[in-house]
Amino acid sequence: MNSLAEPRKWEKFFWPLLATGLLLALWHYSVIWTATKVFPSPSSVEKGLVGLFQHHVLWADIRDSLRRxxxxxxxxxxxGIPVGLMLGWYPAANQVVNPAMQILRPISPIAWIPVAIIFFGIGDSAAIFLIFLGAFFPIVVACINGVSNVPSVFRRTGRNxxxxxxxxxARVVFPAALPQILVGLRIALGIAWLVVVAAEMIAVDSGLGYLVIDSRNSGKRYDLVVAAILLIGLIGLVLDFGIRRLERLKPVRWGFRSES
Known part of the structure; x- marks a missing residue:
């Protein structure tokens, strides 16, 4: 059994690395074959990335984006979690609020950028407001669904x-709904990271989103544009990995059992 398990652990690292290597090779030779002067090669992106780190510019942009x-x-x-729990706990209240929430929920946070600038001006507050909007509704919906899907036997047992x-x-419904709530948090965090990049292109003058648009506008530094895009994807992957690790924790998977 151990001899069969070892290759699987090894393959977890081998295949992603192989796919990454093939993608880089395809990128490199595509630039050569097309003889493009616009889109940078992997080596050009690497040089631009090293330059940003050497000038201590990149760390400040990463910090500002993560802070927002x-x-x-x-x-x-x-x-969002208290609101979602209350709406899931009181279905009558959910019926009152649900129509308005279903109207607001599909609106892209990007569509709120002009409104955010009117109310908050150019700066961090506008970007943070947009991030809040993007993350709030998925969290509320996940909490409502999580509470609604808790088996009724759990509630009856608690009352007994x-x-x-x-x-x-607090001790029965929330732990039982926690796995589904964490799925909502994972989705909301991904949306928040998408929104901050878009908001930084318009509403602020720092961050990775601002780095993308500034590199494009000042000198058409597409090597820095692609470097910033790759960093955005890498940081998003790390954030998603952190949330997935939370989902696998034993207290999360067995929240109701540990409380009882």
Whole structure:
């Protein structure tokens, strides 16, 4: 059994690395074959990336983007989880709020950029507001669905043990709904990272999104544009990996059992 398991662990690293190598090779030779003077080669992107790090520019942009996402996403979590739990706990309230939420939820946060600039001006507040909007609704919907999908036997068991409604919600319903809530958080974080890049292209003068548009406008430095795009994707991958690690934690998978 061990001899069969080892190749699988090895393949987890081998195949992604092989796919990455093939993609880089395809990129490199495509630039050579097309003789393009616009799109940069992997080596040009690497040189541009090294230059950004050497001039201590990139760390500040990464920090600003992550800070905006942390504030906007954190605010969405702090407000969205209680709102979602309450709406899931009280179906009558959900029926009242749901039509308005279903109208607002499909609107792209990017469409709110002019409104955000009117209310908050050019700066961090506008970008954070857009991130909050992008993350808030997926969190609320995930919480509502999570609470609604908790088996009724869980609630009856909690009541039989004399739990009050707040205790039942906190100690039974929330842990049971937590895996689905974390899926909503994962989706919301991905949207927040998408939104911050778009918002930084318009509403602020720092961050990875600003780096993309600034590199394009000042000198058409497409090597820096592609470098920033690759960094955006890499950081998004790391953020998603962190959320997925939370989903695999034993207290999350067995939240109800650990509380009982």
């Amino acid at each position: 996402v942390a504030i906007g996403f954190g605010a969405a979590v702090l407000l 043990f004399g739990l009050t409604p707040p205790q039942l919600l």
